[in-house]
Amino acid sequence: xxxxxxxxxxxxxAAATPLIFAGLGELVAxxxxxxxxxxxGMMLIGAVAGFAAAAHSDxxxxxxxxxxxxxxxxxxxxxxxxxxxxxxxxAACGLALTIFGIxxxxxxGQHYVxxxxxxxxxxxxxxxxxxxxxxxxxxxQDTVTYLGLLSFAGVWxxxxxxxxxxxxxxxxxxxxxxxxxxxPVIAIRYAATLFGGAMAGIGGAYLSTVYxxxxxxxxxxxxxxxxxxxxxxxxxNPTRLLLGAWLFGGVTILQFHAQGLxxxxxxxxxxxxxxxxxxxxxVLISRDKRLLQLNLPASLGKPxxx
Amino acid sequence: MPLLEARxxxxxxxxxxxxxxxxxxxxxxxxxxxxxxxKSPVEAFGVFFIQPLSSGNGWSELMVKAGPLILIAQGLxxxxxxxxxxxxxxxxxxxxxxxxxxxxxxxxxxxxxWVLPLMVLAGALGGAVWGAIPALLRTRFNAQETLTxxxxxxxxxxxxxxxxxxxxxxxxxxxxxQSILFGDPALFAPWFEGMRVNASLLIAAFASAAFWFFTSxxxxxxxxxxxGLAPAAARYAGFSADRTVWLSLVLxxxxxxxxxxxxxxxxxxxxxxNISPGYGFAAIIVAYLGRLNAIGIVLAGLLMALLYLGGxxxxxxxxLPAAITGLFQGMLLFFLLGADVFVDYRLKPRPKPxxx
Numbered sequence: 001x002x003x004x005x006x007x008x009x010x011x012x013x014a015a016a017t018p019l020i021f022a023g024l025g026e027l028v029a030x031x032x033x034x035x036x037x038x039x040x041g042m043m044l045i046g047a048v049a050g051f052a053a054a055a056h057s058d059x060x061x062x063x064x065x066x067x068x069x070x071x072x073x074x075x076x077x078x079x080x081x082x083x084x085x086x087x088x089x090x091a092a093c094g095l096a097l098t099i100f101g102i103x104x105x106x107x108x109g110q111h112y113v114x115x116x117x118x119x120x121x122x123x124x125x126x127x128x129x130x131x132x133x134x135x136x137x138x139x140x141q142d143t144v145t146y147l148g149l150l151s152f153a154g155v156w157x158x159x160x161x162x163x164x165x166x167x168x169x170x171x172x173x174x175x176x177x178x179x180x181x182x183x184p185v186i187a188i189r190y191a192a193t194l195f196g197g198a199m200a201g202i203g204g205a206y207l208s209t210v211y212x213x214x215x216x217x218x219x220x221x222x223x224x225x226x227x228x229x230x231x232x233x234x235x236x237n238p239t240r241l242l243l244g245a246w247l248f249g250g251v252t253i254l255q256f257h258a259q260g261l262x263x264x265x266x267x268x269x270x271x272x273x274x275x276x277x278x279x280x281x282x283v284l285i286s287r288d289k290r291l292l293q294l295n296l297p298a299s300l301g302k303p304x305x306x
Numbered sequence: 307m308p309l310l311e312a313r314x315x316x317x318x319x320x321x322x323x324x325x326x327x328x329x330x331x332x333x334x335x336x337x338x339x340x341x342x343x344x345k346s347p348v349e350a351f352g353v354f355f356i357q358p359l360s361s362g363n364g365w366s367e368l369m370v371k372a373g374p375l376i377l378i379a380q381g382l383x384x385x386x387x388x389x390x391x392x393x394x395x396x397x398x399x400x401x402x403x404x405x406x407x408x409x410x411x412x413x414x415x416x417x418x419x420w421v422l423p424l425m426v427l428a429g430a431l432g433g434a435v436w437g438a439i440p441a442l443l444r445t446r447f448n449a450q451e452t453l454t455x456x457x458x459x460x461x462x463x464x465x466x467x468x469x470x471x472x473x474x475x476x477x478x479x480x481x482x483x484q485s486i487l488f489g490d491p492a493l494f495a496p497w498f499e500g501m502r503v504n505a506s507l508l509i510a511a512f513a514s515a516a517f518w519f520f521t522s523x524x525x526x527x528x529x530x531x532x533x534g535l536a537p538a539a540a541r542y543a544g545f546s547a548d549r550t551v552w553l554s555l556v557l558x559x560x561x562x563x564x565x566x567x568x569x570x571x572x573x574x575x576x577x578x579x580n581i582s583p584g585y586g587f588a589a590i591i592v593a594y595l596g597r598l599n600a601i602g603i604v605l606a607g608l609l610m611a612l613l614y615l616g617g618x619x620x621x622x623x624x625x626l627p628a629a630i631t632g633l634f635q636g637m638l639l640f641f642l643l644g645a646d647v648f649v650d651y652r653l654k655p656r657p658k659p660x661x662x
Binding site: 037078082085086087088089091092093095096097099100101102103104106107109110217221222225226228229232266268269271272275276278279282283286287289292305 | 309310391393443447448449450452453454456457458460461464465467468471472587590591594627629630631632633634635636637639640643644646647651
């Protein structure tokens with residue numbers, strides 16, 4: 001059993017990485033009062049940009065991540081101009097961004113359909129990776145997975161321990177009050193939205209350059225939407241987001257190890273599991289209206305103009 | 307300094323103008339795109355918008371594609387008016403196709419008039435049930451329909467994949483993921499020899515008329531709209547929010563299911579993995595572009611269908627990738643949302659210099 005469990009747990013961490021990046025980005029944006037339903041589109045744009053950068057440079061996967069971040073932020077900028085500067089409906093703009101991202105990434109990506117990239121070798125942390133069980137699970141991962149955990153720590157620290165985190169919260173909870181005491185509400189929301197785009201872009205680039213290092217049309221396959229659901233599940237708390245991402249990473253990876261674990265279900269039904277799990281998790285968390293109302297940024301999704 | 311100021315009242319002219327502005331901007335950016343790809347924009351738009359309509363078969367194909375788009379968008383518009391965002395119509399379409407296709411497979415070889423009506427009924431029911439699940443989750447457990455409808459669309463895709471790879475796979479289909487080809491009693495007969503347009507178009511036409519009547523004449527539609535625009539006022543007036551959710555999602559699921567059965571009993575003729583080129587998602591754009599208005603949706607559906615046909619023609623004639631259709635769809639929706647801002651806002655006049 002253990003020899004099956006170790007690859008499952010190690011794979012879970014890698015499968016959770018794109019969700020951690022995209023989820024953290026969306027969490028920060030939502031904390032500032034902006035709900036961007038374009039995560040799927042930004043991830044796709046990041047994925048194709050990252051793939052292109054990695055394919056055309058010597059940097060490989062590590063050239064892909066900055067390119068993905070930049071492209072994701074650029075995509076978020078379109079959303080921000082429409083929904084923040086022009087006060088258009090955020091839900092509709094996010095949906096448009098997703099539809100646009102699906103089209104744009106398929107259009108650019110058709111040059112790369114038969115390419116494949118070398119990917120990224122796992123980096124065994126010296127000493128730590130020799131610990132039995134924990135070593136191969138936690139400390140024998142690719143660099144980006146470590147980077148994802150570092151990002152979590154960074155976001156947690158900023159939201160929890162810094163003035164910046166408080167300002168973000170003020171802007172999300174009470175933009176009028178934040179504006180009255182002199183904070184640039186729109187600029188802060190722009191920054192949070194662009195951060196969300198960059199993180200989604202990194203998540204997408206990780207998928208196309210490291211996780212499955214080849215380009216497949218629509219390869220993000222709903223992970224952007226799952227990331228949005230995770231933010232709700234997490235009740236806007238980064239630690240719960242991390243746990244949620246691991247849970248979903250585990251459900252995603254299950255289909256590849258089902259046979260070894262003795263689960264006899266058709267492949268397609270196993271593949272549907274993460275999406276079903278998202279519905280179940282959303283239902284479980286949303287039942288508790290009090291919990292959501294307590295944590296929901298009060299101005300989430302409401303256009304604001306000075 | 308903000309450049310926009312709110313209009314005292316929304317501009318009705320701008321509401322009608324916005325789709326035209328969006329189409330114009332999409333064509334302008336499209337021209338630049340064609341130029342950058344080394345194609346003449348005039349030639350490219352000729353291939354995109356004129357060539358598909360230069361033959362009888364082209365018009366038939368236009369109707370084949372416009373039918374499902376219009377049908378789904380009419381259903382979605384009811385919910386969108388009430389701010390219920392069903393974005394998983396693609397899944398409801400697939401479940402409708404599966405239910406209708408299941409009837410065709412079960413009664414394969416039965417030569418009776420009732421097979422096709424039964425398929426249509428099953429398709430409507432399949433789509434409506436798939437729409438009812440998010441309605442239940444929203445009204446009973448407060449789960450956002452945006453996310454649940456979309457997640458269930460993925461579940462529907464995998465269910466279809468399972469059925470055509472497993473229980474319903476054609477035993478003589480050389481292991482391709484597809485069902486048997488349906489017999490004539492399970493198909494809409496084409497109206498013209500050699501063309502694919504068929505009676506399923508009447509469903510879209512009937513739905514358009516029904517929704518026009520429903521939205522412009524009925525009190526229920528008024529309640530829905532008020533529920534979307536002013537939930538507090540709707541509650542005060544005693545309009546039920548739960549009923550709005552149920553009606554929006556079940557109705558849009560039903561129309562998407564009908565569109566699905568129209569595909570498998572029409573141009574596709576079997577169950578396989580390519581029963582829809584994203585009609586469920588494109589219909590979202592159709593609904594907005596048509597201003598959530600029954601007649602507007604018919605026009606927008608025709609335009610979107612032309613965009614699909616043009617994309618196919620451009621692939622053959624200009625070696626452009628088929629994905630260009632998706633790119634145009636995305637741009638169109640973005641420009642529309644941008645232009646829509648000017649329904650409620652206008653540019654602020656520059657402050658006049660203080661000297662006189």
